[in-house]
Amino acid sequence: MITKKELAKTIDHTYLKIQGNDMEIKAICYEAIYYGFASVAVHPTIVPLVSKLLRDTPVKVCAALSFFSGRYPLEIKLYEIKDAISNGATELDMVMSVDLVKEKKYDLLEKEFKEFAKVGKGLTTKVILETCLLTREEKIKACEIAKSCGINFVKTSTGFKEGGATVEDVMLMRKTVGSTMGVKASGNIRNWNDAKAIIEAGANRIGTSSGVNIMKAYTK
Amino acid sequence: MNNTEFERKFITSILETEATHKEVEKFIEKCKKYNLYGIAVDLDYIVFAKKLLEGTSMKVITVASYPNGGMTTKVKVAQIKYAIKMGADEIDACLNYNALKSGRFDDVKNDMNKMADAAEDKIKLIFIPQFAILTNEEKIKVCDLSIRAGCNVIKTNTGYGYNTIVEDILMAKRIYGSDLEVEASGGCRTREQAKQILNAGSSVIHTSTIFNILQ
Numbered sequence A: 001m002i003t004k005k006e007l008a009k010t011i012d013h014t015y016l017k018i019q020g021n022d023m024e025i026k027a028i029c030y031e032a033i034y035y036g037f038a039s040v041a042v043h044p045t046i047v048p049l050v051s052k053l054l055r056d057t058p059v060k061v062c063a064a065l066s067f068f069s070g071r072y073p074l075e076i077k078l079y080e081i082k083d084a085i086s087n088g089a090t091e092l093d094m095v096m097s098v099d100l101v102k103e104k105k106y107d108l109l110e111k112e113f114k115e116f117a118k119v120g121k122g123l124t125t126k127v128i129l130e131t132c133l134l135t136r137e138e139k140i141k142a143c144e145i146a147k148s149c150g151i152n153f154v155k156t157s158t159g160f161k162e163g164g165a166t167v168e169d170v171m172l173m174r175k176t177v178g179s180t181m182g183v184k185a186s187g188n189i190r191n192w193n194d195a196k197a198i199i200e201a202g203a204n205r206i207g208t209s210s211g212v213n214i215m216k217a218y219t220k
Numbered sequence B: 001m002n003n004t005e006f007e008r009k010f011i012t013s014i015l016e017t018e019a020t021h022k023e024v025e026k027f028i029e030k031c032k033k034y035n036l037y038g039i040a041v042d043l044d045y046i047v048f049a050k051k052l053l054e055g056t057s058m059k060v061i062t063v064a065s066y067p068n069g070g071m072t073t074k075v076k077v078a079q080i081k082y083a084i085k086m087g088a089d090e091i092d093a094c095l096n097y098n099a100l101k102s103g104r105f106d107d108v109k110n111d112m113n114k115m116a117d118a119a120e121d122k123i124k125l126i127f128i129p130q131f132a133i134l135t136n137e138e139k140i141k142v143c144d145l146s147i148r149a150g151c152n153v154i155k156t157n158t159g160y161g162y163n164t165i166v167e168d169i170l171m172a173k174r175i176y177g178s179d180l181e182v183e184a185s186g187g188c189r190t191r192e193q194a195k196q197i198l199n200a201g202s203s204v205i206h207t208s209t210i211f212n213i214l215q
Helices: A004-008 A020-036 A043-051 A073-086 A098-102 A106-119 A138-147 A169-177 A192-200 A211-217 B004-006 B021-031 B043-052 B073-086 B095-101 B104-121 B136-148 B166-179 B191-199 B211-214
Strands: A011-015 A040-041 A060-065 A093-094 A124-128 A154-156 A182-188 A203-207 B008-013 B038-041 B058-064 B090-094 B124-127 B153-155 B181-185 B204-206
Touching: A004 A211, A004 B058, A011 A020, A011 A182, A011 A211, A011 B008, A020 A040, A020 A043, A020 A211, A040 A043, A040 A093, A040 B095, A043 A073, A043 B095, A043 B136, A060 A073, A073 A106, A073 B073, A093 A154, A098 A106, A098 A138, A106 A124, A106 A138, A106 A182, A106 B090, A124 A182, A138 A169, A154 A203, A169 A182, A169 A192, A169 B058, A192 A203, B008 B021, B008 B211, B021 B038, B021 B043, B038 B043, B043 B058, B043 B073, B073 B090, B073 B104, B095 B104, B095 B136, B104 B124, B104 B136, B136 B166, B191 B204
Parallel strands: A011 A040, A011 A203, A040 A060, A060 A093, A093 A124, A124 A154, A154 A182, A182 A203, B008 B038, B008 B204, B038 B058, B058 B090, B090 B124, B124 B153, B153 B181, B181 B204
Antiparallel strands: none
8 A cells, every 4th residue: 555655646636726825825835745745736827936835845736737627729829838947847737729629630630649748748737638628538548649659647527517537437548548557546635545546546646635634544 | 779789798618628610610500690799719710710700890809818817928928929929809817816916016017017008909908807816905906906907907707607797787787887998707697687786886797698699
């Protein structure tokens, strides 16, 4: 079973509240440093502050990109990613263009992922599938294309729709991408039981705003 | 107000993550049976929507950093310029809510100014203060900043669970009168609610349950 330290390193401490304020953000960053989380995940407007607060610590700065619909022209998506990188983001969670999947325009999806991988070279790229909107075949296809384009992680959800991460989806994604690629689960992971099940299903990263509770409730 | 005039007070939208061209077309065709003010679509569907709405007087509205308001000024400016290039009539832009809730009003103002500069007179820019998450003081502050930035149209909320209360419209209209146009969005689901909101001084109502209200 995963150790407490290992558990901490799977957590992207997530803060995406629309009414977020600076005081809370400072507390979030402190928590991430104290517990040893992998990163703090925030909206791009908050990346500069988080980048400053996490300087000289092992906690990474993660940006939520193309949020939350994923519906932006490619040039805008790439511009947003570059802007976040210039502000200090080194982990990039981008919502994919789900409409391209629905219209089976997989060549355009591949182009999007390739450009994303290029812009994010040397950093950590994660593609958000929004699994609750996809069929089984679509999830598999998106994962396969992400893998072939050199994306670092496939991620289940934005957390802003009804459905979040499920054990079933994580198992499918892990099976599809194999053992070395990253699988991140996010959305509806609220406690240690949820986290445990998701990690056992194959996720090596979890996006949650309940990181502190999860760490406190951890048992071997 | 007759039926046609009533219909003209409404804007609806198709901004779903998974919406395909086929679904957008079907939706717009359904909307064309009414005399709506306009339809909101994502940036990548502006041209498509304009074509479908040719021959009608319905406006094409789009959105920037919607609905979370988490994007930086630079990226919102890029979206406004893109929307102008594609020929959208209006753009509803989310503000920097983090700065607003943290009391960094200069940052809010700078964000607004840059967006207003980008919009120039080439597109109707509407700011979304998100009244549902603000104190009354913050609501007045953001309206003040908006007018000073040269944008005199606000949309109360983004919707998505952030609902508009009639009191907020009454307050804004009482304080600013005709200096501020107030569009309402969020929580308007029935004819009765719509009439209350319009009577309070709202210029137009955004709703997703448009067919329920108008049939």
